[in-house]
Amino acid sequence: MTGPKHSVDRLGRLLNLVPYLLARPGILVSEAAADLGVSEKQLREDLELLWVCGLPGYGPGDLIDMALDGDHVTISHDAGIDRPLRLTQDEALALVVALRMLAETPGTGSRDVIERALAKIENAAGDLASAPVAVRLPANAEKLDRVRAAVEGGHALEITYYTAARDETSTRVIDPMRVLMVDGRAYLEAWCRRAEATRMFRVDRIDAFTELDELSAAPSEAVPQDVSDGVFRPTPDLPLVTLRIGRHSRWLTEYYPVEEVRREGPGEEWVVTMRVADLGWAQRLLLGLGPDVTVVGPPELLDRIRAHAAAALDQYASPAR
Amino acid sequence: MSRTRTERLVNLVICLLSTRRFLTAAQIAATVPGYEHDPDDPRDHEAFQRKFERDKAELRDLGVPLETGTASIFDQEPGYRIAHREYALPDIILEPDEAAAVGIAARLWQHAGLAAAASSGLAKLRAAGVEVDPQATLGVEPVVTVDPAFGPLTTAARDRRAVTFSYRVPEVDDPATRRLEPWGVVCWRGRWYVVGHDRDRSATRCFRLSRIVGNVRTVGRSGAFAPPVNADLFSHVAGWDGQTPRNGRATVVARPGKAAGLRRWAVETLPSPDGDRLTLPYADAERLAATIAGYGPDVRVEGPPEVRDAVIQILKEVMARHDGVVAA
Numbered sequence: 035m036t037g038p039k040h041s042v043d044r045l046g047r048l049l050n051l052v053p054y055l056l057a058r059p060g061i062l063v064s065e066a067a068a069d070l071g072v073s074e075k076q077l078r079e080d081l082e083l084l085w086v087c088g089l090p091g092y093g094p095g096d097l098i099d100m101a102l103d104g105d106h107v108t109i110s111h112d113a114g115i116d117r118p119l120r121l122t123q124d125e126a127l128a129l130v131v132a133l134r135m136l137a138e139t140p141g142t143g144s145r146d147v148i149e150r151a152l153a154k155i156e157n158a159a160g161d162l163a164s165a166p167v168a169v170r171l172p173a174n175a176e177k178l179d180r181v182r183a184a185v186e187g188g189h190a191l192e193i194t195y196y197t198a199a200r201d202e203t204s205t206r207v208i209d210p211m212r213v214l215m216v217d218g219r220a221y222l223e224a225w226c227r228r229a230e231a232t233r234m235f236r237v238d239r240i241d242a243f244t245e246l247d248e249l250s251a252a253p254s255e256a257v258p259q260d261v262s263d264g265v266f267r268p269t270p271d272l273p274l275v276t277l278r279i280g281r282h283s284r285w286l287t288e289y290y291p292v293e294e295v296r297r298e299g300p301g302e303e304w305v306v307t308m309r310v311a312d313l314g315w316a317q318r319l320l321l322g323l324g325p326d327v328t329v330v331g332p333p334e335l336l337d338r339i340r341a342h343a344a345a346a347l348d349q350y351a352s353p354a355r
Numbered sequence: 356m357s358r359t360r361t362e363r364l365v366n367l368v369i370c371l372l373s374t375r376r377f378l379t380a381a382q383i384a385a386t387v388p389g390y391e392h393d394p395d396d397p398r399d400h401e402a403f404q405r406k407f408e409r410d411k412a413e414l415r416d417l418g419v420p421l422e423t424g425t426a427s428i429f430d431q432e433p434g435y436r437i438a439h440r441e442y443a444l445p446d447i448i449l450e451p452d453e454a455a456a457v458g459i460a461a462r463l464w465q466h467a468g469l470a471a472a473a474s475s476g477l478a479k480l481r482a483a484g485v486e487v488d489p490q491a492t493l494g495v496e497p498v499v500t501v502d503p504a505f506g507p508l509t510t511a512a513r514d515r516r517a518v519t520f521s522y523r524v525p526e527v528d529d530p531a532t533r534r535l536e537p538w539g540v541v542c543w544r545g546r547w548y549v550v551g552h553d554r555d556r557s558a559t560r561c562f563r564l565s566r567i568v569g570n571v572r573t574v575g576r577s578g579a580f581a582p583p584v585n586a587d588l589f590s591h592v593a594g595w596d597g598q599t600p601r602n603g604r605a606t607v608v609a610r611p612g613k614a615a616g617l618r619r620w621a622v623e624t625l626p627s628p629d630g631d632r633l634t635l636p637y638a639d640a641e642r643l644a645a646t647i648a649g650y651g652p653d654v655r656v657e658g659p660p661e662v663r664d665a666v667i668q669i670l671k672e673v674m675a676r677h678d679g680v681v682a683a
Contacts, residue, residue, distance in 0.1 A: 045364050046417050046475065050482045057484035070478060087365040089373050090386045114372045117443035118482035122418040125476030127509060128469040132460035132499060135542070139497045144452065148460075151453035158447040166512035166539035168588055171497070182494045196619055203615045215497040218545025241619060261498050262465035284525035288565070302528075318616075322645030325672040333682035342651030343673040349655045350667050 047072070048080055052098065052115040059108045066107070081107065088113040126159035131167045139215050140175030171218050178213070178220045181237050185210040185222065190250045194242040195235055199312040203241065208233070209252040216261050223259065225252035232256050234265050266291065268309035275316050275335060277306045280326025305330070317342065363389030364410055368419060372442060377426045377434025380407055411435075444483050454480075455491035463499040468506065501547060502564035505540065507571035508549045512537040514577040517554065521568040530568045535560065538582035543592050550588040552580065561591045601636035605643060606657040608632050613653035617646070632657075640665050648673070 047070070054070065055061065067077040081102065088097030088111075099111035121129070133152040137145055156164075184191060191210060196203045208224035211232070215221075220237040232252075259265075268291055279286060281302045287295055296305040310316040317338050320329055329336050366387045371378065384390040384403060392403040414421055420441040423433050449457065461477040464470040481487060504520065511518045518537055523530040534554040541548050546563060553560035609617060610630045618624065621633035637643040644665030647654050656663040 044361055045413065047478075048361065048365055049368060049417075050478055054478075054482035057482065069481060071474070083362055084365070087362055088369060090370050092366075092388065113369050114439075115369060117439075118479040119418060119442060120420070120444050121476050121479060122472070123510070123513070124469070124472035124506075125479070128464060128473035129457065129460060129476045131469075132463045132473060133457065135463060135497050135499050136456065136460050136493070139495050144456065144493060147450075147452045148456045151449060151456045151460075154447055154449055154453065155457065158445050160445070164513070165509060166537070166582075167509055167541070168539060169542040170589060171542070171545070178495065186494055196615060198616065201614070201616050203619065213495045215495060216545070217500075218543075220495070262500060281526050288525055297528075317651075318649035320649075321651055321673055322647075322649040322669060325676060328676050328680060330680065331682050336677065336680060336682045339673065340677050343670050343677070345652035346648070346650075346655075347667065347670045347674065349652060350663070 044080075046119070048084060049115060050118050051077075051080055052084065052109060052112050053118050055100070055107055055109045056112055056116060060106045062105050063102075063107055064105065121159045126155075127165050127167070129155055130159065130165045131169070134167065134169045135171070138169045138171045140171070140178050140220070171215060177240075178237050181220075181222055181240065181243070182213050184243060184245050185213055185250075187245055188250055190227075190246045190248050191224075192244045192246055193235065193240050196239040196241060198239065199315045201314060201318065204228075207246065208235070209250040209256070211252050211256060211258060213237075214261065216265050219265075221265060225256040232259060234259060234261075264291070266311070268293070270309075272309040272311060273313055273316075273332065273335075275308055275310050275313075275329070276331040277308070277320070278303050278328040278330055279306055283323060283327045286323075286327075313338070321346075359389060363387060364413060367410060368414065368437065371421070371435055371437040372439055374436050377422070377424045377430075377436050379426075379430070379432045379434045380404070381432070383407070383435065444479055447480065447483050447485065449480070449485050451486070451488065454485050455488050456493070457485075458487040458489060458491060459493055459496075463497055465498060465500045466505075469501065502567070504549070504564045504567040504571050505547060507573075508537055508564070509540050511571070511573055512539050512549070512551070512582075514573075515580055515582070516577050517574045517579055518571050519574050520571045522562060523566050523568050533560075533562065534574065535562070536580040536582075538586055539588045540564070541588045541592060543589060548592050550586075550591045551582070559591055599638040601638045603637040603640065603643075603659075603662075605635045605637055605640075605647075605659060605662045606632060607635060607647060608655050608657060609650075610653045614650045617650065617654060637662070644669055 051070070055066065058066070063077055064074050067074040070077070081100065084098045085100065086097065090096070095111070096113070097111070098109070098113045101108045101110060130152065133148060133155060137148040137152060190207055192205060192207050194203060194205050206226055206228040208226050210222060210224045212223050213220065214223065222235045222237055222240065224233060224235060226233040274293065284304060287304070287306055290308055293307040293309060298305045313335050316335060320327060320339060321342060329339050366389070367383070370383065370387050378386070381394065384392065384394070384407075390403060390407065392399045394400050411421060420437060422436050422438060422441070425432070426434050457480065458477065461473040464473050477487065508518065517534060519532060519534045521530040522533045535549065535551045536554065537549050537551040539550060541550060546565065548561050548563055550559065550561045552558070607617065608627060608630045617633060617635065618631070620635055622636055623634040625632045635643065640661040644662055647656060647662070648666050648669040656666050
């Protein structure tokens with residue numbers, strides 16, 4: 035079957051299987067397979083292999099012994115593999131850091147439980163758990179707590195929401211799906227009845243909400259978005275904005291997803307292209323940036339920037355409006 | 356790997372766990388099925404040695420604590436054994452809600468390598484008798500992503516080993532090579548940083564993991580430095596000091612129905628002949644001015660002068676820098 039990586043995986047699985055079964059006499063093979071994330075066929079093959087392994091001598095009484103009664107399995111001799119192997123460094127790190135992340139997440143409502151679990155895992159992992167990793171996730175815990183509680187209530191919500199892309203506050207009815215933290219920010223993912231689509235609402239932009247009497251009922255086409263690459267993933271249908279930026283505005287390229295960054299000529303300026311959800315949003319951002327950002331395209335945005343800057347300045351030229 | 360190889364390795368682990376004496380390679384070969392060979396035939400013997408070396412490496416990769424030593428002072432040849440105490444996961448008893456939390460934590464990783472490590476760690480806890488409810492949720496799911504430098508830097512920090520990497524800051528044209536004694540890795544506002552002693556600057560420095568270009572390489576031996584006791588790593592992260600109180604008050608007039616984003620922050624809104632008069636709290640006049648300038652003619656500042664002048668300045672700069680620009 036396979037490369038060396040696979041073999042380590044299988045060996046690890048087999049060494050783990052014996053104590054797993056030992057702790058659960060008479061467990062259904064199908065249940066054990068589901069719990070361990072392998073197929074039932076694979077689990078039966080693993081059991082067959084274990085059956086011929088054991089202590090030196092390799093006679094009856096030395097070999098691993100088990101009763102396989104139809105669909106149930108019970109280990110009757112473990113040949114000394116009665117405990118799982120210690121956690122590796124990576125396993126300890128992955129569990130400890132994820133638990134710290136969870137403990138720091140506001141609004142989970144069970145910080146004590148998470149911290150107790152963390153202490154026990156750290157204890158079991160010994161030195162390995164002293165992972166040099168610390169986590170702090172700031173957020174408006176009080177508001178997040180209220181939103182989470184409302185979502186758990188299972189009702190549709192009417193929310194007053196500020197949409198930064200269009201700079202408008204509107205009221206809409208949503209069917210909540212889940213609350214999540216991405217890149218240090220809290221979001222409520224929900225089916226938006228007005229947009230008839232799944233939307234990611236930033237919790238800090240939910241200005242008010244009411245629980246409705248009717249139950250939350252997201253339709254079947256409401257599927258959670260994959261957020262592993264962030265919440266805003268520009269799509270090719272969005273307007274493309276081209277900027278020439280000086281050294282002190284290069285932070286833009288780290289802060290916003292950009293399509294391309296080009297150094298042009300011998301100067302310090304970069305030519306940056308980025309997709310934006312709305313030209314009005316781009317206009318508001320760019321009008322307020324420092325003196326070293328120039329809009330190059332699209333022409334419509336350039337015109338708007340000029341016209342708005344001029345009109346805004348006019349307000350200050352004439353004292354009375 | 357062939358079934359026979361897996362079988363041989365399982366038997367090797369069982370054999371070494373069951374012995375208190377160190378067993379030499381020859382003794383192991385004579386005991387564990389799969390190592391049969393003729394020790395007097397050089398080629399056969401060499402093949403056995405290679406096989407045994409591979410098997411030992413595999414056990415170590417898996418984290419099996421293989422001890423090396425000699426059975427007595429008269430023995431020249433090294434022997435092997437596995438101490439059960441070192442091998443076994445210590446007893447761990449988790450209440451159902453604690454086990455559920457661990458199960459949820461194990462699902463958080465979006466990074467493939469750490470996700471695999473979390474789920475194999477969880478499988479070991481299950482084997483220790485912990486029952487994990489796969490359906491449990493906590494109400495809020497953090498999505499945990501890390502930069503590629505996360506793994507190498509946490510390992511180096513744990514081993515107290517210096518590292519070197521190429522670091523790109525946007526304001527500087529080319530990446531620079533940095534040498535760091537990493538004390539620890541921290542996550543703040545969803546971003547990852549490494550904090551430690553910068554060998555070139557001879558000072559404590561903080562680096563953003565997303566700005567590290569290419570591989571992190573270790574330099575020198577483990578245990579090469581000692582991080583300060585009880586160091587608060589967060590205090591070295593830029594922007595950590597948090598928010599300055601918004602004690603300033605600016606008055607602006609917003610056109611009817613416009614500037615929704617500003618209205619949300621207003622501590623007072625009063626109708627006026629040409630729109631709504633908003634009172635906005637602020638900490639930094641320049642930042643507030645940038646936001647107000649973004650609204651163009653929809654918002655006019657009445658005061659104070661520091662905000663009004665900053666807005667006018669920004670708008671003049673925008674006019675100046677777009678003068679004569681031809682759209683691409």
